[in-house]
Amino acid sequence: METKEVIYTNTEEIRKRGKKFENKTVSIRGWVWNKRSSGKIRFLIVRDGKGFIQCVIDNPLLYDIFDECTQESTCEVQGILKEDKRSPIGFEILTSNIKLIHKTINYPITPKEHGIDFLLDHRHLWIRSRKQFAILRIRHSVKNFIREYLNKEGFIEFDSPIFTPSACEGTTTLFEVDYFGDKMYLSQSGQLYQEAGALAFEKVYCFGPTFRAEKSKTRRHLIEFWMVEPEVAFATLDDIIQIAENMIFYVIQKVLESNSYELSILERNLDDLRKIVPPFYRITYTEAVELLKSKGFDFNFGDDFGATEETAISESFDKPVVITHYPKSIKPFYMKIDPENPNFVLNMDILAPEGYGEIVGGSQREDNYEILLQRMKEENIPLEEYNWYLDLRKYGSAVHSGFGLGIERFVAWICKLDHVREAIPFPRMLYRYKP
Amino acid sequence: METKEVIYTNTEEIRKRGKKFENKTVSIRGWVWNKRSSGKIRFLIVRDGKGFIQCVIDNPLLYDIFDECTQESTCEVQGILKEDKRSPIGFEILTSNIKLIHKTINYPITPKEHGIDFLLDHRHLWIRSRKQFAILRIRHSVKNFIREYLNKEGFIEFDSPIFTPSACEGTTTLFEVDYFGDKMYLSQSGQLYQEAGALAFEKVYCFGPTFRAEKSKTRRHLIEFWMVEPEVAFATLDDIIQIAENMIFYVIQKVLESNSYELSILERNLDDLRKIVPPFYRITYTEAVELLKSKGFDFNFGDDFGATEETAISESFDKPVVITHYPKSIKPFYMKIDPENPNFVLNMDILAPEGYGEIVGGSQREDNYEILLQRMKEENIPLEEYNWYLDLRKYGSAVHSGFGLGIERFVAWICKLDHVREAIPFPRMLYRYKP
Numbered sequence: 063m064e065t066k067e068v069i070y071t072n073t074e075e076i077r078k079r080g081k082k083f084e085n086k087t088v089s090i091r092g093w094v095w096n097k098r099s100s101g102k103i104r105f106l107i108v109r110d111g112k113g114f115i116q117c118v119i120d121n122p123l124l125y126d127i128f129d130e131c132t133q134e135s136t137c138e139v140q141g142i143l144k145e146d147k148r149s150p151i152g153f154e155i156l157t158s159n160i161k162l163i164h165k166t167i168n169y170p171i172t173p174k175e176h177g178i179d180f181l182l183d184h185r186h187l188w189i190r191s192r193k194q195f196a197i198l199r200i201r202h203s204v205k206n207f208i209r210e211y212l213n214k215e216g217f218i219e220f221d222s223p224i225f226t227p228s229a230c231e232g233t234t235t236l237f238e239v240d241y242f243g244d245k246m247y248l249s250q251s252g253q254l255y256q257e258a259g260a261l262a263f264e265k266v267y268c269f270g271p272t273f274r275a276e277k278s279k280t281r282r283h284l285i286e287f288w289m290v291e292p293e294v295a296f297a298t299l300d301d302i303i304q305i306a307e308n309m310i311f312y313v314i315q316k317v318l319e320s321n322s323y324e325l326s327i328l329e330r331n332l333d334d335l336r337k338i339v340p341p342f343y344r345i346t347y348t349e350a351v352e353l354l355k356s357k358g359f360d361f362n363f364g365d366d367f368g369a370t371e372e373t374a375i376s377e378s379f380d381k382p383v384v385i386t387h388y389p390k391s392i393k394p395f396y397m398k399i400d401p402e403n404p405n406f407v408l409n410m411d412i413l414a415p416e417g418y419g420e421i422v423g424g425s426q427r428e429d430n431y432e433i434l435l436q437r438m439k440e441e442n443i444p445l446e447e448y449n450w451y452l453d454l455r456k457y458g459s460a461v462h463s464g465f466g467l468g469i470e471r472f473v474a475w476i477c478k479l480d481h482v483r484e485a486i487p488f489p490r491m492l493y494r495y496k497p
Numbered sequence: 498m499e500t501k502e503v504i505y506t507n508t509e510e511i512r513k514r515g516k517k518f519e520n521k522t523v524s525i526r527g528w529v530w531n532k533r534s535s536g537k538i539r540f541l542i543v544r545d546g547k548g549f550i551q552c553v554i555d556n557p558l559l560y561d562i563f564d565e566c567t568q569e570s571t572c573e574v575q576g577i578l579k580e581d582k583r584s585p586i587g588f589e590i591l592t593s594n595i596k597l598i599h600k601t602i603n604y605p606i607t608p609k610e611h612g613i614d615f616l617l618d619h620r621h622l623w624i625r626s627r628k629q630f631a632i633l634r635i636r637h638s639v640k641n642f643i644r645e646y647l648n649k650e651g652f653i654e655f656d657s658p659i660f661t662p663s664a665c666e667g668t669t670t671l672f673e674v675d676y677f678g679d680k681m682y683l684s685q686s687g688q689l690y691q692e693a694g695a696l697a698f699e700k701v702y703c704f705g706p707t708f709r710a711e712k713s714k715t716r717r718h719l720i721e722f723w724m725v726e727p728e729v730a731f732a733t734l735d736d737i738i739q740i741a742e743n744m745i746f747y748v749i750q751k752v753l754e755s756n757s758y759e760l761s762i763l764e765r766n767l768d769d770l771r772k773i774v775p776p777f778y779r780i781t782y783t784e785a786v787e788l789l790k791s792k793g794f795d796f797n798f799g800d801d802f803g804a805t806e807e808t809a810i811s812e813s814f815d816k817p818v819v820i821t822h823y824p825k826s827i828k829p830f831y832m833k834i835d836p837e838n839p840n841f842v843l844n845m846d847i848l849a850p851e852g853y854g855e856i857v858g859g860s861q862r863e864d865n866y867e868i869l870l871q872r873m874k875e876e877n878i879p880l881e882e883y884n885w886y887l888d889l890r891k892y893g894s895a896v897h898s899g900f901g902l903g904i905e906r907f908v909a910w911i912c913k914l915d916h917v918r919e920a921i922p923f924p925r926m927l928y929r930y931k932p
Binding site for chain 1: 507526569598622624625629636672674675677683693694697721730893923930
């Protein structure tokens, strides 16, 4: 039995609880995504920001308005919700009425193929397409589930500042800002501030935009990207590796549970994601170098891994691999020196499988005042800028560790994208900063 | 009966589920916050980043280590958990063992009063104090509950970029950055990008740092502050006012539920917060001006309200007041003109009570291409920079509205602080950007 009452709903509700509305009159508001005709039947595919639904039109009185409904026109559609087993959302609408809210003329992104520069120039519209829709909804989930995991584990969000008077990872990749006559920089990492936070709140994280003025133009680099950086007092390198593993596991499980619709739009191989169960593989830097050599790489012990090496290493593993104990000479001053071998540090990078490279970098921090001071002097760090940081080892010092995870790389991996630029709403790259 | 097993826990668990551990041996790790002696009994008050607990020492064998435990020394304390009705967390520890992990000498922040400049210079340590602990944990809750509310309502987090090629609210308060030879600005608001997001995802928000190079040095201004900006397709001014009201209500209710410990440290009057129930008061700009005149203000109709006027208006109300329909001349081009009186716009500001002034600003947006173009021309907006924004009215335009809420002002109000500088971990102000 149909009721006369109209249920105002959306495709997410229909996807999740459509059975409740079956054979009832529903109304959705959205935009024409596509349309086609087949004999006497017309089909309008409508997107409402939460999904896509097919609206079937068999009433000739609606043909005129159907013709008016051009791609990306704003509209409201009413009709009976019918089960449709072939539909990705399980239902379609048998249309009884269409209201055209705003008619769109000559929408620039047509179903034909467009070049990447054209699409990036139209990013404000490109985000309406099916694939971008799916990616950016997964990005939302990833950010959300990261925080859910950390909150559950007793972390508090403790924002690091963006304006920083000093540089953490070298000044060549820093953006400079004139701050009322003084020189300031945009943060490349909130870590040092998180260390202050960990000694005040035990478990903290920051989660915000980060800036690197790197002249790299690769599929893994953005100038502006989002990073989550947890930092934990009383945690060793081992502890922090486990936190990172569990966080990655938790997020992927939750995305598998709650984003199956988006993952199916992306045609993502779910088995490759289901495999990502801790513990991940663990090797040392030294073992990674041996692995590279066994693969025929001409690699100098002591050098850092580049994208090619990372890809080669990660291809040997079907789930993420944690590489620990890098040479001290290629790592920053704040990493704790391995007490068993002072040429190495207690750090870790996590490489994602499927060639996505480094998604996590972290370490146990040097918590001894004298050793830290010594290292800072060796590396000509301007001590007066870091007095506050040294204070953390003078007053209530404790073993502590942390890591950073880059969101766009993580999302690119989960969605299996070719380039991180699609993993953020408005990418900023070397020659790309509009719209 | 005591058990020999040691339960490793923390003060948050003890506060919430301490009954489970009562009369059992617990162990907590943290830092000495304060200490005192009374006859043969010693008291160590330990903070562990999640709260404060009193550890009672009556065993003379522990006197020596008690003496070693200076303020902010890192330590581990074991003992029997005993109920203590006078304690804010309901329990104390009858100490059986103390391990000194790191001894702190001459901690700079002593229980005596310090000047604000000294405290801000030591912000990396000041965050360990009781009041700052309470404020920053409430900040965490506020951010969290805002997202919880928006997610529940079907919003997705859609990050606006920080690097923006054009200015939304005038260039005088923008920070400029040299972007590989081009001139870019730090975002003052993610709104325009959220509008693109709303037409793609229906309900979106961004939640990130925002930058205003304002030379104001007031208790309500920060150079770098966090703002949440929801934007909703198909929403009118009325709809968005309701969303803002409900969000504020939700967050305050949840903070009252889950942060009673922190609110009691701050000695916050809870009744003043419990009163904040929607609907809030609503008046128009015109009515607000009449109110000011009735209070003896010499105020020009058509001017914007400053801090003094905002305080005077909000003092007339015991919960927030929503002021709508400001003169078009003092508001930005993107606000929709009131169809009933074209000298006014469909906007709203929400003023918090207790003198906290504006915490929300929002509006219905101009969704008509021709009218928006006309207004942009009148105001000499560089059209070539905003073509993408105009596109949103050409392709699939829809009524839409949004608002921004400044987190530090909201937190300052909830915590009843004198100055927003304490509502963020590392405040950036006109003459303050360290540490």
